[in-house]
Amino acid sequence: MVETLPALAIGEDERLDLENLATGAFHPVRGFMTREEALSVAQEMRLPTGEVWTIPILLQFRERPKVGPGDTVALVHGRERVALLHVTDAYELDLRALAQKVFGTESEAHPGVARLYAKGPHVLGGRVEVLKPRPRGLLEKTPEEVRAFFRERGWRKVVAFQTRNAPHRAHEYLIRLGLELADGVLVHPILGAKKADDFPTEVIVRAYQALLEGFLPKERVALFGLATPMRYAGPKEAVFHALVRKNFGATHFLVGRDHAGVGDFYDPYAAHRIFDALPPLGIEIVKVGAIFHCSLCGGIASERTCPEGHREKRLSISMTKVRALLREGKAPPPELVRPELLPILRQGVA
Numbered sequence: 001m002v003e004t005l006p007a008l009a010i011g012e013d014e015r016l017d018l019e020n021l022a023t024g025a026f027h028p029v030r031g032f033m034t035r036e037e038a039l040s041v042a043q044e045m046r047l048p049t050g051e052v053w054t055i056p057i058l059l060q061f062r063e064r065p066k067v068g069p070g071d072t073v074a075l076v077h078g079r080e081r082v083a084l085l086h087v088t089d090a091y092e093l094d095l096r097a098l099a100q101k102v103f104g105t106e107s108e109a110h111p112g113v114a115r116l117y118a119k120g121p122h123v124l125g126g127r128v129e130v131l132k133p134r135p136r137g138l139l140e141k142t143p144e145e146v147r148a149f150f151r152e153r154g155w156r157k158v159v160a161f162q163t164r165n166a167p168h169r170a171h172e173y174l175i176r177l178g179l180e181l182a183d184g185v186l187v188h189p190i191l192g193a194k195k196a197d198d199f200p201t202e203v204i205v206r207a208y209q210a211l212l213e214g215f216l217p218k219e220r221v222a223l224f225g226l227a228t229p230m231r232y233a234g235p236k237e238a239v240f241h242a243l244v245r246k247n248f249g250a251t252h253f254l255v256g257r258d259h260a261g262v263g264d265f266y267d268p269y270a271a272h273r274i275f276d277a278l279p280p281l282g283i284e285i286v287k288v289g290a291i292f293h294c295s296l297c298g299g300i301a302s303e304r305t306c307p308e309g310h311r312e313k314r315l316s317i318s319m320t321k322v323r324a325l326l327r328e329g330k331a332p333p334p335e336l337v338r339p340e341l342l343p344i345l346r347q348g349v350a
Contacts, residue, residue, distance in 0.1 A: 002081055002131065006067055007074040010059070011119075013229045015077045016192050017057055018128045020228055020244075022083075023142040027247050032059035034089035034125035042101040045239070045278065052278055053243065054236040056102065058093075062120030065090065073124070074131075082132045089125035103233050103265070110265055111195040112232040139205060139225035140191065146224055147249035153222075155183040159286065160250035162241045162259070164190045164230045166199045166207040166345055168337045170291035170317040173300045174254050175216065177288065184220045186250055187212070192229035195262070197323070203348035207341050214340060224248075234259070234266035235274035239281070246283040253283050257290045292316050293335035323349055 010018075020026045028051045033041065038056040040048045047053050067073050068090045074081040096106045099113045108114045141149070150158055159178030163171060178185040189204050199207075205225065212221055226244065231237050237260035242253040259271035272287045289303035293315040297306050306314065315335055325332045326349045331342060 002074055002084070005072055005074045005084070007076045007081065008061070008065055008067075008085075008124075009076045010082075012077075013115075013119075013193060014059055014075070015082065015134060016227045016229065018059075018075065018083050019130060019134065021057065021128050022130045023144070025143050025226075025228075025244055025247055026057060027143075029053060029057050031088075031127035032085065032123075032125050033057055035091040035093070035123070036089075037125065038093065038098070038123070042098055045236070052239065052281060054102075055231060055233060055240040056098070058119075059085065059124045060093075060116075060119035061122040061124070064092075064122045065124060067124070075128075077134075080132055082130070082134070084129040084131060085124060085126050086129070087124055087126045089123075091123055091125070092121050093123055095121050102236060103231075105265055107265075109263070110232065111262060112230075115193075115229070136227075137191070137225070139223060140227050141224050143247045143249065146186070146222075149222060150184070150249045153184060153219075157182040157252065158184050158186055158250045159252040159254060160186045160188055160242075160245035160248070160283075161254050162188060162190075162226075162245070163204070163208075164194055164198060164260075165319045166204045166348065167211050167341065168317050168319055168322055169293065169300055169335065170256075172211065172215070172338075173291050173302075174256060174288060175221065177286075178252070178254060179217070179220055181286065182252060184222060186245065186248065187221060187223045188226050188245060188248070190230050191225040191227045194230045195232070198230075199319070199323075199345070199348040203344060207344045210341055210344060211338070215338070230260075232260060232262040232265075234261045235270040238271035239274060239278065242275075242281060242283050242285060246281065250283060252286050254286050254288060256288045290316075 041053050041056050045054045071087045073085045075083040099106050103113050159182040245253050258268045275285045291302045294301045294306050294313050296310045296313045322332045
């Protein structure tokens with residue numbers, strides 16, 4: 001039966017997302033979005049049914065598929081029929097208008113916008129049915145599996161830490177902050193596609209494994225991964241990240257400075273303010289400002305813990321700075337990143 005259905009090829013991003021739809025990672029979204037759903041999310045930050053959601057989950061094509069509502073289509077990845085799509089809508093989107101609403105810009109210099117445009121304006125919406133689950137790595141767990149892990153550990157309060165990058169000192173500070181607040185911390189790096197100058201996923205994972213093994217209480221930190229691409233949508237992606245981590249069982253979510261940002265596209269604290277405009281999401285948002293090394297404070301500090309008069313003593317911490325030093329063949333100072341992680345990080349720079 002499946003072999004006789006019309007077939008459409010999909011990319012890796014869509015393969016990951018259809019499985020997140022199927023496992024409930026993207027609850028309350030249940031399928032690739034219809035036009036009504038996509039526009040409601042982009043314009044209102046709500047699904048038509050009223051639930052908060054901020055990132056359209058789309059199945060896009062460059063050419064118009066020759067199928068329509070009521071059809072069932074086999075989705076093909078790597079020459080295998082991996083899922084069925086029960087089509088409820090077939091439509092075309094104004095991608096520039098959508099980009100402006102979701103990303104706040106139409107510029108192709110924004111990596112999320114560029115990826116949106118590259119996938120094409122033709123869209124199919126509908127429920128998905130997975131036929132052949134993709135092989136999962138050791139860190140890839142479904143929401144149900146992660147929630148069961150928390151129950152087994154007896155963790156009632158769990159802080160989730162989102163990351164797309166290898167850990168520097170500010171990331172470590174945030175994880176330790178989470179440990180002060182909760183029974184355990186979920187470190188949940190993005191395993192899907194990222195922009196070209198981010199560290200490769202395998203380097204990010206190995207660096208967090210080394211940090212966990214050597215410097216954090218292993219019994220109170222869970223390292224799993226979220227297999228979805230990075231959108232770089234700033235404040236709207238911050239909300240998306242929080243909702244997804246709620247589905248994985250987290251009770252609290254850390255939002256730092258310029259969360260999910262890229263370049264200068266977003267105000268550094270837009271991702272804090274967006275939550276003030278939304279109703280309670282069922283997960284508590286822990287907002288954290290800029291984190292840096294202060295020589296007068298004697299270590300890592302934040303805007304809330306370092307006196308204003310110490311500004312000239314602050315060393316900003318960023319992975320952009322770490323990567324630049326590594327590319328120059330220099331060792332970043334220990335105030336930026338743990339020296340023990342440098343052998344791993346050097347493998348992730350060209």
